[in-house]
Amino acid sequence: LYILFCGGSTLLGYIGIDTIIEQMRKKTMKTGFEFNIMVVGHSGLGKSTLVNTLFKSQVSRKSAGWARDEKIPKTVEIKSVSHVIEEGGVKMKLTVVDTPGFGDQINNDNCWEPISKYINEQFEKFLKEEVNITRKKRIPDTRVHCCIYFISPTGHTLRQLDMEFMKRLSHSVNIIPVIAKADTMTIEERQEFKQRVRKELEMSGIEFYPQKEFDDDMEDKSDNDKIRETMPFAVVGSDKEYQVNNKRVLGRKTAWGIVEVENPNHCEFAQLRDFLIRSHLQDLKEVTHNIHYETYRAKRLNDNGGLHPISTNGTHDSNL
């Protein structure tokens, strides 16, 4: 016998409500997760390498057997590649969306538009499914949950293109800015650069993820404050291993030493990985669904004066 006191009443026997957590876990493991991550930044900033390093697999477009692009595309292209990766019985369908051509031309006016269009198209796809009379059990989610924006490590300030992009897209997608190829800066230079970048973003009212306004409670706020104060993370990526102090580590070997990717004294890759994957992955999806998607949906509904469910017999005469 097991007596539970609950608000005055007495429950006799063990009900087993707490097992629901285990049931959920089992179900989730069976169904698996979807996660869609976009990388934006001009050519050569190590986007593909970083994504591969983050997920410890060859998941970027460049590794998917696509020929290494010899030419810079004239307009920004959107190229997505999906892989199913598994860890500890949990399956994740990871989609990496690459944006080759961004910022590479002499005239980069409006080069963010194809990206904005892609993000909205995924929202639209999801919305159409949601609004169907007979809906799929699980709507395939291609919405971009997170956009990693690669800042060039100039050591001075943000570039104009960086500001333009983040200004325009921070309201439709979670932007996580990172300082790429951070092994070009000393620790001091890095700190100064980060401070300047944060100040510039603040002055322009640009909010990167995790956005202050979406902090759920004090605990969240305190955790996220700490993270916001360290961002943008200064990262280094690598797919090569070297022997350091009898350990095999991922790193970059130069004439004056080995930069260890996962060494927190060298760069902030480990922090980024923990933040992105180990603590905030689910939150990124939730903010995308509850905030960015809802914003899009509300706008669409307003624009069309109402929403009528449509039939799925092929005639998509939606009044959307």
Next chain:
Amino acid sequence: YISNLQFLSMKIKPEKQYVGFATLPNQVHRKSVKKGFDFTLMVAGESGMGKSTLVNSLFLTDLYKDRKLLNAEERINQTVEIIKHTVDIEEKGVKLKLTIVDTPGFGDAVNNNECWKPITDYIDQQFEQYFRDESGLNRKNIQDNRVHCCLYFIPPFGHGLRPVDVEFMKALHEKVNIIPLIAKADCLTPNEIKKLKDRIREEIDKFGIKVYQFPECDSDEDEEFKQLDKELKECTPFAVIGSNTVVEARGQRVRGRLYPWGIVEVENQSHCDFVKLRNMLIRSHMHDLKDVTCDVHYENYRAQCIQEMTSKLAQDNRMESPIPILPLSTPDVDTEKLIKMKDEEVCKDVI
């Protein structure tokens, strides 16, 4: 009188009939040292490529002490500027008046169409000024503000030349000696540097960009010199690192950068090509850079100018001109000959 001279020369004549003009180079040297030298160096490339740091490292100066960095909002409407810093350097009795021409704003905007125009305009203006001075009446104190060399900083982050790099170099390669550099090379592994250099050299060829070529070694130089010269040429574009700070490395105080994983020494040849660049720019080829500027780039400009003027004159029928036009029977033919000659010179010097 004549017999006196004969007497004199007979008296002075030693066994080897030594006249004494072998001392001319020394005389030239002494006069030059007295007069001093001048050199104008332009630096171009986007913000944050380490241009100022490299200039300070090359000339052991601190030219940018009070510089204020603009933030992105302030830079929105900024156009490319041309800023000159002049510094007088003296070393072992030799004076150098060094002018650094900076080009802030280049390549920093969202739309960088023709962002090199202020730079080509500046170079042309200096040529034009010199042209006028040269054709003028008081030629004793001509100021030579022509740009002798342009260091172009290519970012190390890319996979080779970007469109803006190609366009910039093509707009300038017939006006100034371009020396392309790989900036901030300390973020690249030795392998990556080699790949990038190969790629850049390939693309320079492919796009027909005429960067500054080191003159051929004299055939009578010794083997060691020839070998060094060969190595220098195969090392381009130089991968450079600069530093404004002194660090302690291997028991010495050197210019360098301190990272958690090691110390980069600017003057260590196994770390970067800074020493090669400095030696080439200052210690061996400074004079040649000036010569090529005067003999090739300036002469091209001048020939073009004259052709334009004479064709304009033929149209206008005016007799006013800053240059005394000799009575030419068919001015066009002669000018064309001049241009053809200069073209051949250019081809010869630039290959």
